[in-house]
Amino acid sequence: MKLRSIATMAAVAALASAIPAQAQVEQTVFVSGTAADAEFDRFVPRPTDETTQIDYSFFNEALEFMVLRMGPSTRQGERRPDANLGTRRVYGHDSRVRLEGNRVVFSFLDEAAVAPLAEYRRDLERIASETDITRLSRNEQLAFWMNLHNVAVIEQIALNYPAPSPSRLKLGPDKTPLDTTRFINVAGVAMSPRDIRTKIVFPNWNSPDVIYGFFRGEVGGPSIWRRAYTGQNINELLDISAKEFVNSLRGVEAYGSNLLVSAIYEEAAPFYFPQMGADLKAHLSSHAQEDVQGLIASKPGVKVNTYVDTVADLAGGEREPVYNTILSDGNAQGTRITPSIARLMIERGEKLEKLRREGLLRGRVIVLPPTGAEETPPPAPEVE
Template identity: 50%
Template sequence: MSFRPLIRPALLATALVIAAPALAETGAADAQLATFTPSQSPNNDKIDYSIWDEAMKNIVISMGPSLREGAGRPDPSFGTRRQYGHVSRYRLEGTRVMFSFLDADVIASFTEYRKDLENTANIVDIQSLSRNEQLAYWINLHNVAMVEQIANAWPIRQPREIKVDGVPLDEARFITVEGVSLSPRDIREKIVYRHWKDPAVMYGFWRGEIGGPSLQREAFNADNVARLLTRSAADFVNSLRGTQEQSGTLQVSEFYREAAPFFFPNFEADVRAHLARYADETTSALLAKTSGVDPVINEHDIADIEGGVREPTYQNITSNGQAISFRIPQSVTALLRERETKFQEIIRQGRTGTVTFSNIALPGDTGEAAEVE
């Protein structure tokens, strides 16, 4: 698969329509990072991310909302005892990136686009943008950089195994903005978490792992940042990878422990209040019947479609009974069939939500499969 090369983001003037979150205390920031403190006098400039938006719609697949049912272990690939593809009980939650289908030109375009976003800060004063515009910039830059580095390293089972110049990916300072070298973690914690008080910002950052918040199928911008963060928060909080019960104790993702110094100083009370903000009926009942908060849930496997390993066996795709010149690994076929079965169960339960159409045609299927978000 492919999509047209990414190009430089254009700067546009526009009116702001979303209220910005309040400024957090910056504390004792070091001199370099202090330069990213948001201005008290924002302007009306805006950055256009339409090219990244197009890319996300082409390479990101939604697995739909959680049914709070852990997926069983899949059968081995046909003709071999080796287990290919995802085995995680969370594999039917969140979103997946189609890294195995990207060619060298597309992967190179991610690096070009990341550098273009970095250079945007030399053209426009990022700190003087509206706070929603700044937030969208930092989230997009972080996620572009993560997609770029994981695409370069693929196939790999877990993003935490990736090193950039010998440094673990999350700590590697390969991003440069206004002459300051930044790591993905720096962007999250030393810029966004430091200057935005609402913990909802956590859910914008994609970590490349099944156990983390989803990579959205559209780019963030000043107009949609609040909506996308709310969507991502609700998806995560109301999933097994966000909240579970174990022997009467509320288990939550380890990401809440990581964010605790910024958003959850009184950990149990603050986390529970935060979860209640996004909890659906099932999760609200879970909060009511549990005590404590234990941040132990994790899944470090890559959030891709193939499980981080190239499978040597493939299955031909058919459409309307005709074979087409495209093959996918058997494990991917199996995962997509599990996904379709899950969507049919969502429909059977009469659950409502946003219904779109997937661009994935499964072997033997005709037409487009419904995607429920």
């Protein structure tokens, strides 16, 4: 059995077209502070033989529209872009890892596109409040928590855009950080994105690969994909996400005798890497390509690298005051393609071409069940 969202196809169309229109976003309740750990005991998985699946088709369509692929890392840091003519200021993305990790096109999402995201987040909350989520398969539960986390983060960034750094974005009357503000409510329990990670998923899943399923809306964090997580694809997507991150400069690089690792491992350390040493290096090596494996093995020390908290968008969370124009029938037509976005897209194109020439840009083949196969495929191996 599949649980379907009440988000309508009209909402999907509004998101996909992103045509300016009047849309109202229901008031979000912001709760400051931290919920007691005991409140989260009700979400400890207790899977049964229940075969119910949650339908994420709306989120799939939204992600296909919103997410721009950036391709795998070249492991070569980018130089700082030149400043605009007549000024010392550099608009847009300027970090050395700016071509890593997929992007959400926040600068192109208007109110009509954001409203369905807010509705969908509340829809997921409703489903989990009306259904005992802990009785679903572990994969279904994990997919639910990751999708709820990610749509909530995307929603709040979009509502508050432009926002150069989601980590520094403040919500509600108390101006609390996005990551710790309890604006999500499931079965009467108010929770924040961090609560979902550290009070529900990390304590109840043994595989450290789960850390790569959470999109933080920032260049320095794990990537967002053009598919929602499901009970069937979650192993595949987490493996893809882990390999992309570990083999990028965002995840692992070196300085002197030290291995520099992402700050996301520091948050996960109490659950998966208490030593933040050999245990973390073993995990990284399991996902690393050959050259990165050699790097990991050659560095005795482990230190946390500088985290790039710039929003994972096309414009660096800024409204650049200059727009490019295009000609239509001889008339100039304004666009939302700023010089900084145009520069990023050119850099992206050059990077992808380089990867193609080196044979490092490969597609993935997905095997579909034959025609006439049962609608519900056999369960995928569960993420423990």
